[in-house]
Amino acid sequence: xxxxxxxxxxxxxxxxxxxxxxxxxxxxxxxxxxxxxxxxxxxxxxxxxxxxxxxxxxxxxxxxxxxxxxxxxxxxxxxxxxxxxxxxxxxxxxxxxxxxxxxxxxxxxxxxxxxxxxxxxxxxxxxxxxxxxxxxxxxxxxxxxxxxxxxxxxxxxxxxxxxxxxxxxxxxxxxxxxxxxxxxxxxxxxxxxxxxxxxxxxxxxxxxxxxxxxxxxxxxxxxxxxxxxxxxxxxxxxxxxxxxxxxxxxxxxxxxxxxxx
Amino acid sequence: xxxxxxxxxxxxxxxxxxxxxxxxxxxxxxxxxxxxxxxxxxxxxxxxxxxxxxxxxxxxxxxxxxxxxxxxxxxxxxxxxxxxxxxxxxxxxxxxxxxxxxxxxxxxxxxxxxxxxxxxxxxxxxxxxxxxxxxxxxxxxxxxxxxxxxxxxxxxxxxxxxxxxxxxxxxxxxxxxxxxxxxxxxxxxxxxxxxxxxxxxxxxxxxxxxxxxxxxxxxxxxxxxxxxxxxxxxxxxxxxxxxxxxxxxxxxxxxxxxxxx
Amino acid sequence: xxxxxxxxxxxxxxxxxxxxxxxxxxxxxxxxxxxxxxxxxxxxxxxxxxxxxxxxxxxxxxxxxxxxxxxxxxxxxxxxxxxxxxxxxxxxxxxxxxxxxxxxxxxxxxxxxxxxxxxxxxxxxxxxxxxxxxxxxxxxxxxxxxxxxxxxxxxxxxxxxxxxxxxxxxxxxxxxxxxxxxxxxxxxxxxxxxxxxxxxxxxxxxxxxxxxxxxxxxxxxxxxxxxxxxxxxxxxxxxxxxxxxxxxxxxxxxxxxxxxx
Numbered sequence: 001x002x003x004x005x006x007x008x009x010x011x012x013x014x015x016x017x018x019x020x021x022x023x024x025x026x027x028x029x030x031x032x033x034x035x036x037x038x039x040x041x042x043x044x045x046x047x048x049x050x051x052x053x054x055x056x057x058x059x060x061x062x063x064x065x066x067x068x069x070x071x072x073x074x075x076x077x078x079x080x081x082x083x084x085x086x087x088x089x090x091x092x093x094x095x096x097x098x099x100x101x102x103x104x105x106x107x108x109x110x111x112x113x114x115x116x117x118x119x120x121x122x123x124x125x126x127x128x129x130x131x132x133x134x135x136x137x138x139x140x141x142x143x144x145x146x147x148x149x150x151x152x153x154x155x156x157x158x159x160x161x162x163x164x165x166x167x168x169x170x171x172x173x174x175x176x177x178x179x180x181x182x183x184x185x186x187x188x189x190x191x192x193x194x195x196x197x198x199x200x201x202x203x204x205x206x207x208x209x210x211x212x213x214x215x216x217x218x219x220x221x222x223x224x225x226x227x228x229x230x231x232x233x234x235x236x237x238x239x240x241x242x243x244x245x246x247x248x249x250x251x252x253x254x255x256x257x258x259x260x261x
Numbered sequence: 262x263x264x265x266x267x268x269x270x271x272x273x274x275x276x277x278x279x280x281x282x283x284x285x286x287x288x289x290x291x292x293x294x295x296x297x298x299x300x301x302x303x304x305x306x307x308x309x310x311x312x313x314x315x316x317x318x319x320x321x322x323x324x325x326x327x328x329x330x331x332x333x334x335x336x337x338x339x340x341x342x343x344x345x346x347x348x349x350x351x352x353x354x355x356x357x358x359x360x361x362x363x364x365x366x367x368x369x370x371x372x373x374x375x376x377x378x379x380x381x382x383x384x385x386x387x388x389x390x391x392x393x394x395x396x397x398x399x400x401x402x403x404x405x406x407x408x409x410x411x412x413x414x415x416x417x418x419x420x421x422x423x424x425x426x427x428x429x430x431x432x433x434x435x436x437x438x439x440x441x442x443x444x445x446x447x448x449x450x451x452x453x454x455x456x457x458x459x460x461x462x463x464x465x466x467x468x469x470x471x472x473x474x475x476x477x478x479x480x481x482x483x484x485x486x487x488x489x490x491x492x493x494x495x496x497x498x499x500x501x502x503x504x505x506x507x508x509x510x511x512x513x514x515x516x517x518x519x520x521x522x
Numbered sequence: 523x524x525x526x527x528x529x530x531x532x533x534x535x536x537x538x539x540x541x542x543x544x545x546x547x548x549x550x551x552x553x554x555x556x557x558x559x560x561x562x563x564x565x566x567x568x569x570x571x572x573x574x575x576x577x578x579x580x581x582x583x584x585x586x587x588x589x590x591x592x593x594x595x596x597x598x599x600x601x602x603x604x605x606x607x608x609x610x611x612x613x614x615x616x617x618x619x620x621x622x623x624x625x626x627x628x629x630x631x632x633x634x635x636x637x638x639x640x641x642x643x644x645x646x647x648x649x650x651x652x653x654x655x656x657x658x659x660x661x662x663x664x665x666x667x668x669x670x671x672x673x674x675x676x677x678x679x680x681x682x683x684x685x686x687x688x689x690x691x692x693x694x695x696x697x698x699x700x701x702x703x704x705x706x707x708x709x710x711x712x713x714x715x716x717x718x719x720x721x722x723x724x725x726x727x728x729x730x731x732x733x734x735x736x737x738x739x740x741x742x743x744x745x746x747x748x749x750x751x752x753x754x755x756x757x758x759x760x761x762x763x764x765x766x767x768x769x770x771x772x773x774x775x776x777x778x779x780x781x782x783x
Contacts, residue, residue, distance in 0.1 A: 002550060016397045024548050025566050026285050031451040037494050040451065041355070041397030042285050045328040048361035050590070055358060055397065067567040100570035136538045136563030136577065141775050188769065190553040190562065244495025247449065257720025277658045287546050292712040296757050301712065302616070302658030303546050306589040309622035315656065316619060505756025508710065 001177075004254040006207045011037035015057035015205035017102065018071050020044050020065025022093065024192035029060070030199040030237075034116065035174075035247040038202045042091025046073040049082035054129045058205035060197055061108070063101060064093035064137060071169040078112035078186055087213075089116040091197040095125030096134030098250045109157060116210055118162040118197050128153040137193075141164070147176060160210040162218070164196055165254040177215035180259035189235040196221060205261040215260050223257045224249060262438075264477040265515040267468045273297035274468035276318035279342075280459065281305050281335045282439055283325025283354065286452035290321070290459040295510040300502075307334040311341035319347050319466035320457055322375075324365060325354035325398060332365045333408075339373035348376040348465040352458040356380060357387030357395030370418060378414065379423040381456050382407055387415040397453075400426070408437060421471040423479070425457055431476040438476035441520035442483025450496040453503075457482055468516045476521050484518045485510060523699075525738040526776040528729045533559035539581035540603075541720065542566050544595045544615065545746075548714035551582070551720040557769040560724045568595040572602035580608050580727035582719055583624060583636075586615035586659060586669060593605055593626045600634035609726040609735075611638040613719040618656030633694025639675065639733055640719050641766035642683040643668055650675040661687070669698060682732040684740070693736040699737035699746075702781035703744025709725030711757040714764075718743055737782050745779045746771060 015040045021029050025043055033040035043052040046069075053059050059081040061074050081088045093106045105127055108114060117127060120139035125132045128149050132142055142149075150161040150171035153167035163169040168179040186192040196218060204210050228241035278294045280287070280303045289305055294301035304313040314320050320342040322335050342349050353366045366388055369375060378385070383393045383399035389410050390469075393403055403410075411422040411432035424430040429440040447453040457479060464478035465471050489502035538561045543551050548564055565574040567590075576580050578669040581603040583596050599632035603610045614627045627649055630636060639646070642661035644654045650671050654664055658780075671692035672683040690701040708714040718740060725739035726732050750763035 023284055024552050030285050034451045039397055042326055048359040051359040054444045061665055065564055098570040098573040136561055138561045190556045234769045236762040236765035240497040243497035247495045284545055291546050295712045298662045300658055309620040312620040501758040504758035508756045
């Protein structure tokens with residue numbers, strides 16, 4: 001898969017990536033889109049979320065600090081995105097922790113077209129119908145074959161499914177990828193999961209095959225993390241270097257380091 | 262213009278700068294005020310936004326993640342500021358992108374006294390009545406003489422008008438400044454535009470002539486950016502060094518580097 | 523007091539620390555919990571704040587950007603925490619600045635059980651009934667013996683009371699600690715006060731004696747700040763190094779540097 005060519009399209013087309021996301025990592029989600037060379041926007045008012053999605057090339061939803069009203073704005077944005085035919089990425093952040101998160105995740109999946117469903121192992125297991133209990137927004141161990149889980153959910157929801165973890169899994173109805181880029185330090189800083197969804201949203205804005213877009217996004221993101229880890233002395237310098245390294249990525253680095261199967 | 266003397270007044274008086282701003286860059290807006298030596302506060306509840314403005318020396322409004330309810334709190338704060346006679350800065354973030362942003366920008370300009378109107382080229386063009394379409398919160402090219410545009414709007418709204426860009430324009434009814442400080446790296450990191458409004462708000466809190474205050478603010482901010490760029494390897498180290506360099510600014514550096522015409 | 527043993531328990535037990543906090547420093551509050559080795563979660567919807575507190579090992583409340591509706595969600599979360607018997611930390615951020623902040627602080631203290639009351643000198647003085655006027659969220663001088671103030675409030679509210687400042691004071695009904703760790707640079711960056719509450723919340727999650735937990739938390743946090751200051755050139759590098767140094771703390775460093783009396 002030509003991972004770098006998708007990043008090149010991002011830099012050339014500078015797509016507008018609309019977000020309705022959580023209040024914890026909202027800056028990081030915007031900034032990762034910016035350092036990729038694209039254009040982030042965050043607009044959550046129900047009075048404009050549909051209009052803004054109408055200007056955008058993709059839409060990223062994240063339920064990390066959801067309220068019922070916020071979910072209604074997400075639906076308005078997603079319906080506008082569906083109508084325009086741009087991809088919608090949903091990060092089911094914290095699914096499996098509370099009834100509200102489960103209910104609203106299913107509501108979104110049932111009422112609008114979600115093109116990419118993304119979460120950690122216990123979040124995706126919950127969305128696939130398993131009886132697991134997520135620890136807040138952190139994953140717990142899941143006693144299942146995760147590739148099977150992703151493929152099953154992809155078929156059921158007619159979507160691309162992404163499970164992030166030590167190795168990331170990306171599956172659609174017909175095939176799957178394993179992305180082995182990334183670094184353990186990503187687990188020690190808040191926001192790396194949310195940013196992954198934004199990178200996927202950005203790549204999805206310029207590349208029609210969403211499984212390829214998502215796998216390439218995670219590879220590129222993971223490569224930058226590997227480079228950042230070499231320059232850092234802890235989680236905060238790591239995060240700073242992660243942004244710098246995404247900004248500095250080039251063809252040689254990406255082609256040499258990519259680990260997508 | 263004695264740019265440094267205004268910064269000195271900020272450090273000596275430590276003004277309280279009240280914000281009703283967006284949820285993406287709210288931390289950066291607070292922190293830039295803090296590293297300047299002043300005191301930021303962010304209070305958006307309608308039940309206290311007026312009281313807090315009554316304690317403050319200036320008010321910064323930013324519609325980046327507006328809702329109709331949030332705009333109502335802004336009006337309460339602005340009316341309190343108007344009554345107290347402290348300056349009100351409005352960042353028309355994303356004007357030209359959606360109807361909601363246009364409508365609410367005009368509503369604020371019509372219903373309260375705005376002392377400084379600040380935006381990028383396409384945002385200000387929209388507020389001046391031009392038919393431009395902003396790309397989310399990022400500027401698009403405007404086929405107009407921007408200095409004329411700023412002066413016209415300044416006269417029409419009886420306000421100081423700031424257009425940020427490669428060169429910043431600051432105009433009031435009687436004169437204008439061009440600020441040539443700054444660095445290209447500011448375009449590659451989220452929040453530099455919002456922070457500019459906060460720096461302007463901070464300088465406006467201690468210096469009565471608002472065109473001078475705004476031009477000095479942008480010069481000082483741009484000088485710190487030029488210094489930061491020399492120490493950075495990408496947008497994230499740049500942003501960190503920007504804060505450090507603002508904190509470390511001194512008379513010699515500011516006087517030597519200022520480029521205000 | 524065996525400060526390090528409490529940090530060791532945090533790293534071993536990885537408690538879930540639930541927050542309803544302000545929108546300015548929410549990321550930093552989450553991230554400081556994460557780099558300590560614990561698990562932060564931020565969930566403010568009234569429909570889930572009680573459920574999430576039911577999963578957690580402690581609850582941190584911060585009124586920095588309060589609204590009346592947000593305070594209602596805090597009460598739901600606190601009642602759930604009280605029922606479960608987990609500690610509740612309240613940061614009375616900005617008490618003394620506006621009537622809303624005073625009223626809502628007292629409402630929380632009267633209607634739910636708050637186990638740790640934390641603020642700067644003027645905030646705590648206000649909560650203890652003194653007639654002081656806080657400058658936004660920054661402290662003003664208080665003409666009182668702060669140790670007496672803390673002990674009095676601790677007795678009155680049957681809680682542990684924390685006053686942060688150049689030296690931090692921690693008091694309960696029977697004794698008090700003075701924590702002399704920390705660094706002046708903490709005053710020049712937004713969020714260090716809010717993060718202190720999150721560190722206290724994290725330590726309180728694993729150690730029953732809350733005065734010991736709070737004093738240990740502030741010592742550990744201050745030690746990391748002292749180490750960070752040595753590596754930094756300004757407030758932004760300081761903050762980055764603060765996170766890195768918390769992540770890297772070890773027994774030798776903590777035991778050698780702790781200054782708790």
